[in-house]
Amino acid sequence: LSGVKPTSVLHIGNYFGAIRQFIALQEGNDAAYFVADLHALNQVRDAVELRAFARGVALDFLALGVDPEESILYRQSDLPEAVELEWILATVTPMGLLQRSHAYKAALAEGARPDLGLFAYPVLMAADILIHSADLVPVGQDQKQHIEVTRDIAVKFNETHGEVLKLPEPYVLQYVAIVPGTDGRKMSKAYNNGIHMFAPEKALRKEVMRIVTDSTPVESPKDPDSSNAFAIWSLFANEEEQREMVERFRKGGLGYGEVKQEILARALAYFGPARARREELERDPDYLEDVLREGARRARERAAPLMEAVREAAGVGVPRK
């Protein structure tokens, strides 16, 4: 089980850090993926914009290979039971646990409003996960703490009301911990340093050309380890190719312009099939809504027994006979 917040258009950091695993994990697993529009409400306050982003992320999922026959794909707000569970979990969640959240502190440091929604973000995330009794939650490194919080909340619930909730494991891809952005910081929609796999080719070229490099002349040796151009290029190269590129950097004679051209060519080739598929999907808006409706139906069906057990354990709702 995993989700992505539709607060913007997805970038290659989201793909390599998260969505790629979603696709790989479909096989041999009973997977569910969702568009976290309720979480996005913390940041996006324009209804038209939020719908467009949510639709966009769902299309990205499908274009990149989430198979709705194989996995459940749904919109978070179409599973309202998760919000009910959030409240029940909130009643056993210590404030201190949330006050220690890196994501909350980081958001405040960047000037976010300290709304209850922002503070309670991990509780809804816990509900998203626990409502499916998920075993594995594939997320990027920055989301690991949220999985730990989810486990802590589940333990509190189980201690208070009895063993109902299953503790999930995070699943972090170690070898692409963090994808750097064009400015060398973590690629993030918040920093405007993204490379967007579904941008029109011209825009994509612009983004790639914005990758910041040092001023080492073409003929001089360069350090691949401190170069974000190298790091980004490596996402599209196998180990053998990476070794060769390391040598070309160290030898000198390789210009950063050439590396950027290669990044563009490789990104277009790598995402070519997904780009074509997305264009096709965009022409059929009804198909997307059908997929999401069916996904929500399956998610609600799957959540129903757990919710019944939770209500029973907590003593709310219609009692079991």
Ligand code: ADP
């Ligand atoms: P952003 O930082 O752009 O706001 P999100 O926080 O919405 O991205 O992240 C969505 C998913 O993509 C999460 O699982 C996150 O860990 C992953 N992710 C985001 N940025 C990166 C990155 N630069 N490198 C690796 N994974 C990332």
Ligand code: TRP
């Ligand atoms: N917090 C995640 C992010 O920012 C999105 C998310 C919400 C999520 N609920 C989740 C991820 C449940 C995994 C499981 O990327």
